[in-house]
Amino acid sequence: MRFCDELSPARVRDPRHCAPSPIIVAVQYSRFVAIGDSQTEGLGDPHPEYEFRGWADRFAHRLAAYNPDLRYANLAIRGKRTRQVLEEQLEPALSLEPxxxxxxxxxxxxxxxxxxxxxRSDLDTIYRNLAKTDATVIVSTFPNVSRTIPLAARKEHRLLALNEMNREFAEIYDFVLVDLLAAPVLTDPRSWSSDRLHxxxxxxxxxxxxxxxxxxxPDADPDWGKPLPPAPEPHPVAAVIRDARWAVEFFTPWFIRKLRGVSLGDGREPKRPTLTPVVEHELH
Structure with a gap:
């Protein structure tokens, strides 16, 4: 098995094919900025004081263990598409000089x-501008949500196309690529909230x-993407009832919002618009 550092200029870490590098050095960072949509904002990961935590907040705390002076901003807002990130988040992110x-x-x-x-054009514009900075840039593929949301099967070809774009751009611009698509754990319903999307x-x-x-x-786990132990199969009737409840509670309101051209992110401001120190109690 080859070490991840040897696989490609994009520094892909694929849990199916990678072994941890024998020498890992913590790189020093002082200004971490996250941009994007609801996943990066943190929906599905509630916090009693800050509404939502999310992977970026959790990652910032991991970084702060090695970078005590780290400051962190999160400009991501739920519902935002790539064009909106380009128009609303790119310049504010760059102005923070991350x-x-x-x-x-x-x-x-x-x-x-x-x-x-x-x-693709919007992603290229965003990534090209990020690449002009001296910052390390992290991008990702996305898990195949058609495995957890049957109604999403007709979108699978679009998801796979997006993932290929992000792979290509990571190689072109020498970004760090996090391959979430390759992780078996992320096709497990236990990795997803009750709305099955976050x-x-x-x-x-x-x-x-x-x-x-x-x-x-240094403390990174090479097995982060391994599958969970099998869960008991639900009774067929219980599964039907569960799916019907999901459709009523989550899919129908989402579909109505889409028809009306309304987004949950309309009128919202970023939860962490400026660079501030990472405080330990935020995670708990």
Missing amino acids: DLIAAPLGMNDVIGRSDLDEV ASPFGHERFADAAAYALGL
Whole structure:
């Protein structure tokens, strides 16, 4: 088995094919900025004081253990598509002069009706501008949600196309690529919240572990993506009732919002718009 550092210029960490590097050095960062949508904002991972934590918050705390002076901003807002990230988040992120940027983008474009050629162009513009900085940039593929949301099967080809775009851009711009698509644990319903679209607290922790491994943090777990022990199969009737409740509680309201052109992110401001120190109690 080859070490991850040898696999490609994009420094892909794929749990199926990678072994941890024998020498891992914690890189020093002082300004970490995250941009994106609901997953990076942290939906599905509630916090009593800050509404949501999410993988980026968890990852920031992992980083702070090695970088005590780390300051962190999170500009991600639920519902945002790539074009909106380009128009609303890119310049504010660059103005913070980060030395580490997390930009896992495009999932809302897959779910919606965005033209994928336009998405590619917007991603290229965002990534090209991020690459002009001296920052380390983290991007990702996305888990195959058609494994946990049967209705999403018709979107699978769009998801796979987006993932290939992000792989290509990671190689072109020498970004760190976190390969969430390759992780068996992220096709397990236990990694997802009750809406089946946003990660559960456990799933967000796996995302954070994946980013830590991709970046080569000393305590990173190379098995972050391994499958969970099998769960008991639900009774067929219980499964039907569960799916019906999900459709009423989550799918129908989402579908109505889409028809009306309304987003949960409309009018919202970033939860962490400026660089501030990472405080230990935020995670608990």
